[in-house]
Amino acid sequence: xxxxxxxxxxxxxxTLDSGFGNTAAYQSAITFLDGEKGILRYxxxxxxxxxxxxxxxxxxxxxxxxxxxxxxxxxxxxGEIARHTLLHEDVKRFYDGFPxxxxxxxxxxxxxxALSTFYQDSHxxxxxRQVNLSxxxxxxxxxxxxxxxxxxxxxxxxxxxxxxxGLVENFLRMTFAVPPEDYDVDPVVAxxxxxxxxxxxxxxxxxxxxxxxLVGSSQANLFASISAGINALWGPLHGGANSAVLEMLEAIQxxxxxxxxxxxxxxxxxxxxxxxxxxxxxxxxxDPRAKIIKQAAHDVLAKLGKGNxxxxxxALKLEEHALSDDYFVSRKLYPNVDFYTGIIYRAMxxxxxxxxxxxxxxxxxxxIAHWREMIKDPSNRIGRPRQIYTGTEIRDYVALxxx
Ligand code: ACO
Numbered sequence: 203x204x205x206x207x208x209x210x211x212x213x214x215x216x217t218l219d220s221g222f223g224n225t226a227a228y229q230s231a232i233t234f235l236d237g238e239k240g241i242l243r244y245x246x247x248x249x250x251x252x253x254x255x256x257x258x259x260x261x262x263x264x265x266x267x268x269x270x271x272x273x274x275x276x277x278x279x280x281g282e283i284a285r286h287t288l289l290h291e292d293v294k295r296f297y298d299g300f301p302x303x304x305x306x307x308x309x310x311x312x313x314x315x316a317l318s319t320f321y322q323d324s325h326x327x328x329x330x331r332q333v334n335l336s337x338x339x340x341x342x343x344x345x346x347x348x349x350x351x352x353x354x355x356x357x358x359x360x361x362x363x364x365x366x367x368g369l370v371e372n373f374l375r376m377t378f379a380v381p382p383e384d385y386d387v388d389p390v391v392a393x394x395x396x397x398x399x400x401x402x403x404x405x406x407x408x409x410x411x412x413x414x415x416l417v418g419s420s421q422a423n424l425f426a427s428i429s430a431g432i433n434a435l436w437g438p439l440h441g442g443a444n445s446a447v448l449e450m451l452e453a454i455q456x457x458x459x460x461x462x463x464x465x466x467x468x469x470x471x472x473x474x475x476x477x478x479x480x481x482x483x484x485x486x487x488x489d490p491r492a493k494i495i496k497q498a499a500h501d502v503l504a505k506l507g508k509g510n511x512x513x514x515x516x517a518l519k520l521e522e523h524a525l526s527d528d529y530f531v532s533r534k535l536y537p538n539v540d541f542y543t544g545i546i547y548r549a550m551x552x553x554x555x556x557x558x559x560x561x562x563x564x565x566x567x568x569x570i571a572h573w574r575e576m577i578k579d580p581s582n583r584i585g586r587p588r589q590i591y592t593g594t595e596i597r598d599y600v601a602l603x604x605x
Contacts, residue, residue: 213471216588223483226407227585228415232265232571233406236522237484238328242491244404245269253494256499258399259283259369260490262341262567265404266459280368286342287363287372289350290320297354306351306559307436313347314340315429325423325576336424337570344566345369348559349376370396373563378551390505391550395560401491402564404571410434410441414569415576416585421509424573431569432562438478441540441561445554447479448544451513454520459512461519469529479541486534492541508549 219225234243242249245264252261256270263271263279271279296313313373317339318325324336350360353376361376371387374395379385405411413434416429435441454464469478503509521537524530540561547557576582 216590218267218590221530222407222412227412228576229579229581230406230572230575231268232575233404233568235406235484237482237486240485240487240490242405242426249401249490250494252399253397258396258403258564261400261403265567265571282338283342283369284365286339287346287365287369289343289346293317293320293347294350294360297350297360302355304354306348306555307432307442307562309351309354310344310347310559310562311429311432311436313351313430314344314425317343318423318425321425327423328419333424333574333577337574338571340428340566341369342422344563345373346376348563349373349554350558351555352377352556352572355553357376368392370399370475381568385605388506390502394502394546395522395550397498398495398546398560399564401494401539402561404565406569408440409437410565411569411572414573418573418576419582419585421577424570427573428566428569431565435560435562436447436566441558441565443478443538444540444544444547444557444561447517447540448513448548448554448557450478451516451520451544454516455512459516461516461523465520465527467524469527473485477520477530477535479538479544480524480530480534481535482538483540485536489538492537495539495546497540499546501522502546503549506549511545511549513548514545517542552563 217225227484230246234246235241244252244261245268247256248602252264256264258278259280260271263276280488293313293316297309300309324332324339326332346363353360356378360413361379361381363372364375364471365372367375367387374387374392375385383481401597407415409450410431414431415432418424438446450464454461457463465474465477467473467475499514500509503511503514521541524535530536543560544554544557546558548554552560
């Protein structure tokens with residue numbers, strides 16, 4: 203309902219593209235994604251190879267620096283991270299102020315935002331040394347911040363990081379160890395979590411990464427930009443979907459496990475119910491990550507002795523039904539990365555509220571890589587979309603007594 207000729211005359215051509223479905227805002231050399239063919243590559247390396255052969259920290263290095271590290275570079279990178287895992291004692295006091303039932307994503311974004319008050323020596327986006335320092339600080343401290351959010355909810359003491367352990371092992375220990383009991387990290391859980399982090403590490407211009415870029419385009423510091431990304435990830439249509447999937451599976455189980463009934467409800471558009479963990483803006487074919495995660499769900503559950511998890515049964519049935527149902531087939535709705543992750547996280551012992559926090563830990567190197575790429579790009583301008591105004595025409599102010 204707008205006059206395109208008038209618009210052109212006034213402002214030049216403005217494209218209305220709801221949800222930016224067809225708008226490329228950036229050029230990027232980090233991640234290649236072909237949604238029709240179901241292809242995902244980080245810096246040219248197929249996701250399948252990285253998930254099988256690499257590690258989360260190696261992939262973090264790759265995303266951020268563009269190349270796989272040499273053995274020496276990897277050792278140095280790990281060492282730098284290990285030296286920065288501790289939180290300032292005053293940071294811990296933030297948790298005292300949060301209510302016990304605070305959502306861990308809210309704690310995560312708040313504490314990351316607060317890091318910019320503690321590390322004012324690494325705010326300058328154009329100083330490479332400062333950017334490298336804030337990169338290391340974020341990679342090292344986010345697992346500690348996340349583990350403390352979990353401990354806060356339980357009312358258990360916070361554990362200092364043990365830097366003899368790797369990043370994932372350290373995170374598991376800080377999350378699950380309850381002093382003075384001994385705690386041994388289960389290598390099955392650590393390997394599976396490392397793989398899940400790799401699969402979540404980047405996904406080009408998704409909602410949270412675009413948010414990190416948009417905030418960073420104003421030259422806000424890296425901590426401030428990442429905190430915004432964490433908030434964007436929280437929503438149920440993005441990272442929050444992994445919690446929503448589990449809640450959906452539990453609701454179906456509580457309702458007698460009637461998958462047909464649930465699918466009918468989803469297909470009834472008036473219900474407002476979606477099959478969570480299905481569909482993707484870009485993938486119109488199998489999400490390659492979902493294929494790997496489905497297999498991992500079987501392996502991990504079997505290794506943890508939880509192979510007959512009724513929720514896995516329900517998920518498998520849902521997938522089978524959806525993939526042979528015209529509603530889903532015609533809309534090209536396939537399982538996405540989040541469809542099976544919740545089942546694995548639950549088997550590892552994480553409560554549902556923590557699932558999206560785990561996504562944030564995985565996605566962090568991708569956010570950082572995109573922020574750094576943008577800052578270095580000479581064509582970078584502040585992100586500032588246009589709009590199509592649909593409000594009233596000019597009108598005169600009416601005095602209060604005359605309204
Ligand atoms: N269940 C039922 N119907 C769906 C679903 C779903 N999960 N997803 C899409 N549809 C339908 C829509 O109702 C719409 O139907 P219509 O054409 O008859 O109106 C059509 O498929 C297209 O859907 P859109 O909402 O336009 O697709 P969009 O690209 O905007 O949304 C999204 C993608 C948000 C992922 C969507 O598929 C969804 O809500 N999925 C469930 C939530 C989820 O799993 N999110 C995680 C995504 S992956 C990630 O962020 C890690």
